[in-house]
Amino acid sequence: MHRLSLKIVGAQGQGVNSVGEMCAKGLKRTGYCIFGYREYMSLIKGGHSSYQLDVSHEMIRSSARLVDIVVTFNHHGLEKNLRDLKPGGIMLHQTPRWKFKKSEDLAFIAEQKIQVIELPTEEILKKLKAKAILGNVLITAVVWALLGRKKEELEELVREQFGHKKDLLAMNLTCIAEGFATREVLAPTVTLSLPEPNPQWKDHLLLTGSQAMGLGIIHAGCRCFFGYPMTPASPLLTVIADLQNQSKMLVKQAEDEITAAQMMVGAMHMGTRACTATSGGGFDLMTETLSLSGITETPAVFILAQRPGPGTGLPTWTAQGDLHLAIGSGHGEYPRLVMAVSDSQDCFDLMPEAFNRAEEYQISVMVLTDKQIAEALFSQQPYDQEKAEVRRGKLVTNVEGLKALKSADRYAPEVSDGVSKRWLPGTDAATFCGQGDEHTSDGTSTEDGQVALAQMEKRMRKMEALRGVLPEPELFVVESGKSVVSRDEPRKVGSDDASVDVLVVGWGSTKGPVLDVLESYKLEAISHKQSIGYLHYTYLWPLRTERFVALAAKAKKIILIEGNLTGQLGAILKQETGITIEHKILKGDGRPFFFEELSSLIQKQL
Amino acid sequence: MHRLSLKIVGAQGQGVNSVGEMCAKGLKRTGYCIFGYREYMSLIKGGHSSYQLDVSHEMIRSSARLVDIVVTFNHHGLEKNLRDLKPGGIMLHQTPRWKFKKSEDLAFIAEQKIQVIELPTEEILKKLKAKAILGNVLITAVVWALLGRKKEELEELVREQFGHKKDLLAMNLTCIAEGFATREVLAPTVTLSLPEPNPQWKDHLLLTGSQAMGLGIIHAGCRCFFGYPMTPASPLLTVIADLQNQSKMLVKQAEDEITAAQMMVGAMHMGTRACTATSGGGFDLMTETLSLSGITETPAVFILAQRPGPGTGLPTWTAQGDLHLAIGSGHGEYPRLVMAVSDSQDCFDLMPEAFNRAEEYQISVMVLTDKQIAEALFSQQPYDQEKAEVRRGKLVTNVEGLKALKSADRYAPEVSDGVSKRWLPGTDAATFCGQGDEHTSDGTSTEDGQVALAQMEKRMRKMEALRGVLPEPELFVVESGKSVVSRDEPRKVGSDDASVDVLVVGWGSTKGPVLDVLESYKLEAISHKQSIGYLHYTYLWPLRTERFVALAAKAKKIILIEGNLTGQLGAILKQETGITIEHKILKGDGRPFFFEELSSLIQKQL
Amino acid sequence: MSIPLSTSGPKMQDYASPVPCTWCDGCGDYGIWGATQRALVGLGLHPWQVLMCYDVGCHGNGADKMSGYRFHGLHGRVIPLSAGAALANPRVPVIAFGGDGASFSEGVGHLVHAVRSNYQMTFVLHNNANYGLTTGQASALTAQGQKMNSSPNGIPEETLNSMDFVFSLQPTFVARAFSGNIPQLTEILKVAIKHRGFAFVDVLQACPTYNKFATHEMLLERCYDANKEGHDPADLAKARALATDTSARIATGILYQNEERPAFHERLVARQGMTTVPVDEVGIVDMSEYMKELV
Amino acid sequence: MSIPLSTSGPKMQDYASPVPCTWCDGCGDYGIWGATQRALVGLGLHPWQVLMCYDVGCHGNGADKMSGYRFHGLHGRVIPLSAGAALANPRVPVIAFGGDGASFSEGVGHLVHAVRSNYQMTFVLHNNANYGLTTGQASALTAQGQKMNSSPNGIPEETLNSMDFVFSLQPTFVARAFSGNIPQLTEILKVAIKHRGFAFVDVLQACPTYNKFATHEMLLERCYDANKEGHDPADLAKARALATDTSARIATGILYQNEERPAFHERLVARQGMTTVPVDEVGIVDMSEYMKELV
Numbered sequence A, B: 001m002h003r004l005s006l007k008i009v010g011a012q013g014q015g016v017n018s019v020g021e022m023c024a025k026g027l028k029r030t031g032y033c034i035f036g037y038r039e040y041m042s043l044i045k046g047g048h049s050s051y052q053l054d055v056s057h058e059m060i061r062s063s064a065r066l067v068d069i070v071v072t073f074n075h076h077g078l079e080k081n082l083r084d085l086k087p088g089g090i091m092l093h094q095t096p097r098w099k100f101k102k103s104e105d106l107a108f109i110a111e112q113k114i115q116v117i118e119l120p121t122e123e124i125l126k127k128l129k130a131k132a133i134l135g136n137v138l139i140t141a142v143v144w145a146l147l148g149r150k151k152e153e154l155e156e157l158v159r160e161q162f163g164h165k166k167d168l169l170a171m172n173l174t175c176i177a178e179g180f181a182t183r184e185v186l187a188p189t190v191t192l193s194l195p196e197p198n199p200q201w202k203d204h205l206l207l208t209g210s211q212a213m214g215l216g217i218i219h220a221g222c223r224c225f226f227g228y229p230m231t232p233a234s235p236l237l238t239v240i241a242d243l244q245n246q247s248k249m250l251v252k253q254a255e256d257e258i259t260a261a262q263m264m265v266g267a268m269h270m271g272t273r274a275c276t277a278t279s280g281g282g283f284d285l286m287t288e289t290l291s292l293s294g295i296t297e298t299p300a301v302f303i304l305a306q307r308p309g310p311g312t313g314l315p316t317w318t319a320q321g322d323l324h325l326a327i328g329s330g331h332g333e334y335p336r337l338v339m340a341v342s343d344s345q346d347c348f349d350l351m352p353e354a355f356n357r358a359e360e361y362q363i364s365v366m367v368l369t370d371k372q373i374a375e376a377l378f379s380q381q382p383y384d385q386e387k388a389e390v391r392r393g394k395l396v397t398n399v400e401g402l403k404a405l406k407s408a409d410r411y412a413p414e415v416s417d418g419v420s421k422r423w424l425p426g427t428d429a430a431t432f433c434g435q436g437d438e439h440t441s442d443g444t445s446t447e448d449g450q451v452a453l454a455q456m457e458k459r460m461r462k463m464e465a466l467r468g469v470l471p472e473p474e475l476f477v478v479e480s481g482k483s484v485v486s487r488d489e490p491r492k493v494g495s496d497d498a499s500v501d502v503l504v505v506g507w508g509s510t511k512g513p514v515l516d517v518l519e520s521y522k523l524e525a526i527s528h529k530q531s532i533g534y535l536h537y538t539y540l541w542p543l544r545t546e547r548f549v550a551l552a553a554k555a556k557k558i559i560l561i562e563g564n565l566t567g568q569l570g571a572i573l574k575q576e577t578g579i580t581i582e583h584k585i586l587k588g589d590g591r592p593f594f595f596e597e598l599s600s601l602i603q604k605q606l
Numbered sequence C, D: 001m002s003i004p005l006s007t008s009g010p011k012m013q014d015y016a017s018p019v020p021c022t023w024c025d026g027c028g029d030y031g032i033w034g035a036t037q038r039a040l041v042g043l044g045l046h047p048w049q050v051l052m053c054y055d056v057g058c059h060g061n062g063a064d065k066m067s068g069y070r071f072h073g074l075h076g077r078v079i080p081l082s083a084g085a086a087l088a089n090p091r092v093p094v095i096a097f098g099g100d101g102a103s104f105s106e107g108v109g110h111l112v113h114a115v116r117s118n119y120q121m122t123f124v125l126h127n128n129a130n131y132g133l134t135t136g137q138a139s140a141l142t143a144q145g146q147k148m149n150s151s152p153n154g155i156p157e158e159t160l161n162s163m164d165f166v167f168s169l170q171p172t173f174v175a176r177a178f179s180g181n182i183p184q185l186t187e188i189l190k191v192a193i194k195h196r197g198f199a200f201v202d203v204l205q206a207c208p209t210y211n212k213f214a215t216h217e218m219l220l221e222r223c224y225d226a227n228k229e230g231h232d233p234a235d236l237a238k239a240r241a242l243a244t245d246t247s248a249r250i251a252t253g254i255l256y257q258n259e260e261r262p263a264f265h266e267r268l269v270a271r272q273g274m275t276t277v278p279v280d281e282v283g284i285v286d287m288s289e290y291m292k293e294l295v
């Protein structure tokens, strides 16, 4: 797969994101698949940040560690990001009269044949009497020229954005022209080689995981969102809030996470669909509510956006360190469902399912995401709107059904799947108490041991029922000469799986780089041409293990890949199956897996 | 072992606890071992409650399901507690002209040869012109007479209590005399047979687990206690608060659990010893702080008193359902120590260790207890005050040490056990930042991946270091004809353990009933005379597994006993060793294991 | 708030529960429990038309002692739970019951923000000035110098002046009542439940078991009906003064009411003109328009 | 509070840190940061003699930008953390820094109880009237009608009157300052740090990036030094009026101070007469007397 990587770096607030977004949009429209990745620091302005775009005419889902071009807004980038360049890479900077002084840097530039290009942005803008902000267009134009793309493509973009402001548009167009001209002067022979575009990408959406999740939430019929800002969950709050005038959703920024969670549970009890989103520390505060909704059997949806902990940790970086938290937090024993998204497709598709499962099983559903997914930019096929349905399980709303209800139906323990009927305040029926104390079937508090046990067992039966209906993890197989093949239409277990020699197991945002890496192998380059399968867990608790056990039994080697230090999925797999995964690729530095990095880590294990 | 069981029942506030405590004290002073158990409801007055005393001349650590006598304060007890009686048992009640009417009750009484005795308390008190409260002494006197004990023993007790109030004392003595006389009239031939007393018990302390833990905390040099009321942790708060004028401790009832936890961490950071205590729901709220102290490496001690969840659950009953909570809660990955007390000995002995480990490893220590331990009454050998020591690990306090410090010593990652130096605000040394963000060695925030990883790994190394020094679980073995023998002086691993045929595994408050049951077997009555070992886990995370693995390999059968529904210790044992424990005795009704109940459950598995 | 009236009025027995009350003799919770039922019946509301939410505490033990849709949640969290419910369906009157421990300690932040947010709901404070259910610890409203469970020397903190506090938050409805005056409390609750926005009803509640400083007798003696003495609930300054100063006598009644400020859900720009409420709106939403923006 | 004076006075450079500040240009946090160091030097306190605790937020990013013992904890929790530290060793002055988001939303309960508890500590509110670090969401102190991140239509809640709120809690020290007036803030902090009990210092802080309604310029124009105009901090009624009403001008300075009420730790009956503080007392305690009671 041909991959071109652009990295725009500079101080936060300097325009890194603007240039990144403009390039991304332009390239996608031209017919490329884009994967965008942002790095920034936990402060407002001035922190060194970057926006990286990995571009291909084929599907691309990860970032490379080394890039073809670094575009830097300030001199820090010149030094800090020099070693992000591939041999022959381009350093495009804007620092007048910059000279590398460190001998290592000079040696590196010479050895790696790095091409350093100085763009006199300030000078040009002065000449054009343009405001500083127009530097972004100028830079983009230079990059565009280096990419060998047409000026018109960029012109169309700015026309779309500034069409209604004539003067501004004119100035933008001037900057584009100037950018192309400048490139001809400064670096006429330097180019970044893109493959031929593929028109299939033109109609794709370009969105972050947070945007995708926001759309998924709205699509799912969620009508109330209770949030509290916390990176990397706040972008979702912003997305949902910004869409409220369109979606007419009720959006509340609560006074804290406990409030957000309680409001969500209150709204769910009343009968709408509601959710909340937070990160680890905020989620800790929500866990008492999580436990409450376990006993009241209130549907609930919690989005848990992971970042590295403990404590405040690395607020603007990524991790997969809160799986055990999602599974083990909240006092007492009660059923719950933990699922994890891996990309913009999941972000959309899984949201209706989260609400459906929450309502069908009257449980809390935790949807794990992470900073990487929340802020990465995906090229997404327009969503299929026919797939989702609203399933509300044993919710009674019709008049006859309501009339027939007895209070004691609410928590009737005699149900084999543990799920009893549910109906809503304000409907004309026998009333009950949604009860946080241990209770009898109509929600009366009880201290009777047998009654209590029956309720406990009733609730816990939901776990077995759920385990029975949840999909097994998805298997992606690399076959000789072929791309990654998903074995999951329809998702099935066991016997018909080709046995794989090497079984790679993972979850969450690691899926992107793993698939990119496996796809790049196509088994040609791999010694012994072993077959490799990637087993991706979307549903993490309750954990289905049949497929894993079957594959593990035949695999010569199992490799666990997780963005945490202890191998949390590995631990629960062992807890459930007794199988120890000896080979682990773990990561605890707050960064996602980069393409080459992961590729070589996997290769080492093969 | 000869066991006599008395159960006093009635409405909360009627005097159940007074009579129970008086009997307990009297019997212990006379030379008996007492195990007291309270049941009551989550309301203030009127709820049906009980105080059960199991009495023996030998060590006794559990309650029987069936008792020798029920003393009831009201008519509810007559019906509700009739079936708590053994064949031939006594129902002593105070309801004038009570007649059993239900045919099942009458049949039960006849078949089981229950002796029903009506004590005309009201009438007698009227005759004596005594206040209602004196009914308690009267009843106790009757019981005392039935037990065949001497009047003087009881007289001494009331003399001790009321010696300074002459009139009251006289009236108490009159009631005792009247009680003995009444018994002669009402039931001259009815007796409760006690074995010969054993003077060894006379000097024992009679205390609840909460009292024991309070003493342990004070003994450990803990100087600040930050609490918030929540059953079953509130009795500890009450104990500590009531002792404050003696201990001079700083006791603060905080505004909520988050505050209590934060204050504790603040006080620990400043350099004193502090702790907090709560139950599951309150602990949920503390978990963000738990995670924080993971990254700031602040010593912290959390007491987690378990009751059945989820939600409010059964607030005044017992459970062992929060082990996974203690291990898995709090976002991110960080080291922690989880230990569980099992009786009044542990409650005292483990507290200094909790603080020592917290300070040595600069981690949070969670001490699990439960309602059963918190409120049970134990006969406790006076504590050995020579055992405990204060170990504060790498805390630097001496002038030269302080002078030599650099800021970067605080979180220096190059330490093999993960523990770096610590020193206190207000001491004349280089200063640092106790940092909740990921940081460099002096506590400066960092966003550098390598620095972050080094700190993560540093902290996680504490787990391995800790695992190396924590004791293995204790093994108790039943040998032919002998009582339970502990194999643990000194605590050692593996090879020298006699292999046992049946390995019973458990933790926490189940230890008492398990030992009582095993002791009762002495292998005589058991088919095939298998040897049985009880492996008791005090230290639960990190989990030592060498001894378990060695014993499991040789055992013909392994039985897991836990007061929860999912087998939480079993799950972590499997996660760590891959060994599945097939046979499980689990309990989720809020009650502790009763002696006969557990005995027959174990027997069934043998 | 406009409450739909049902054709056949409910009766007291519709609110009856087979579960007997478990409060101590003389507990003020009986009075609040009785007045609540009367008020609901008086408003013509059937049990199925209301949602009552309970905090944890002695008062919360009332959750299963009457009919109606109810929810018994966590200690200190009844306000946000109720607010969430009320936002989801403002057509159903939501009444929250909470203790002083819950409302001025564990959950005081929720009270602060509910007042300033003016959610459409009623909050009934069971103010017994202590933590009843956990057996008599001090709350922020416990008087100085009282020996309490876990405070054997009395509390070292200042007692919080709850009314000054609530008035600092710009409430739209403040009433004070006494658990021993059921008729007055009933009338207050009727107005509170119909109030547009957040109605704060502080009920001074006798707790003979643990509160020895503000007893039924003391309250009976010192409480008076300010409305009867001519107090106009529209007069904010007077209301605040009356509410705050309880040194001589204790003013009860509807101390302050202002229905000009819209309730929270009415202030949401995005939902102006909506005729449905969120519970009506659950269904798959077409995303075509949203997707267009992202191509 | 009596602070032990050291023989050789500290200098400004003792507080210097090699870590450069990361606030936006024109951020009021610079002023507070500078004034804090000046105040400490002015009081003769060496970096090792104080503990500074930081909440999470833009202001909290200052935790590693100066010397001294410091602790950087969780969002909304700086007050109880600091109070715990101060209780453990009241000899070390403890200064807590927190944002308005932290103090009036997530952690508002702690503020309430710290004021009524009168812990021996200083609390410096970085009041930029928004959530800075999470990129400009509204806080409870954000003005009406402002479009903020996640509130594109402005906030639907009422803005909280923070001073009326704090005064309702019977504070013993209330000051207001402006981040643009470093000399005045320095003097205020010096008095606050020495105050007996909980000193609440509200610093109106410019946030050019997200706060467009209470800008540096606007504050510069409207703030005046009330003490210079003769306001006596002992006058509670006047102090409250000055603090609460900011419609025309904004009174700054030490608005209220009362040192007659003992600090929390001084009010503890059990610890009367103790000459040690809890950090001095860690050691095994003989339990013989306690055990005697239990035989």
Ligand SMILES: Cc1ncc(C[n+]2csc(CCOP(=O)(O)OP(=O)(O)O)c2C)c(N)n1
Pocket (backbone or CB within 6 Å): B228, B229, B230, B231, B257, B281, B282, B312, C055, C056, C057, C058, C059, C060, C074, C075, C098, C099, C100, C101, C102, C103, C126, C128, C130, C131, C132, C133, C134, C139
């Ligand atoms: C998180 C949490 N902390 C503590 C408790 C224990 N608890 C139950 S009720 C209560 C307080 C009761 O006081 P109040 O709210 O005044 O109600 P009252 O019983 O006086 O009516 C407490 C602390 C709990 N259930 N949950």
Ligand SMILES: Cc1ncc(C[n+]2csc(CCOP(=O)(O)OP(=O)(O)O)c2C)c(N)n1
Pocket (backbone or CB within 6 Å): A228, A229, A230, A231, A257, A281, A282, A312, D055, D056, D057, D058, D059, D060, D074, D075, D098, D099, D100, D101, D102, D103, D126, D128, D130, D131, D132, D133, D134, D139
């Ligand atoms: C429990 C928790 N929730 C949310 C956050 C995210 N967060 C970080 S700072 C902050 C608020 C910042 O506002 P403020 O306290 O006013 O400080 P400022 O940045 O304005 O100085 C929030 C919500 C967090 N760190 N922890």
Ligand code: SF4
Pocket (backbone or CB within 6 Å): B044, B045, C022, C023, C024, C025, C026, C027, C028, C029, C058, C059, C128, C132, C133, C206, C207, C208, C209, C210
């Ligand atoms: S303790 Fe007080 S509040 Fe609780 S039920 Fe008894 S009297 Fe009522």
Ligand code: SF4
Pocket (backbone or CB within 6 Å): A044, A045, D022, D023, D024, D026, D027, D028, D029, D058, D059, D128, D132, D133, D206, D207, D208, D209, D210
């Ligand atoms: S966002 Fe505001 S408060 Fe934060 S650093 Fe920038 S100016 Fe200061």
Ligand SMILES: [Mg+2]
Pocket (backbone or CB within 6 Å): C057, C099, C100, C101, C126, C127, C128, C129, C130, C131, C132, C139
């Ligand atoms: Mg109360």
Ligand SMILES: [Mg+2]
Pocket (backbone or CB within 6 Å): D057, D099, D100, D101, D126, D127, D128, D129, D130, D131, D132, D139
């Ligand atoms: Mg702020």
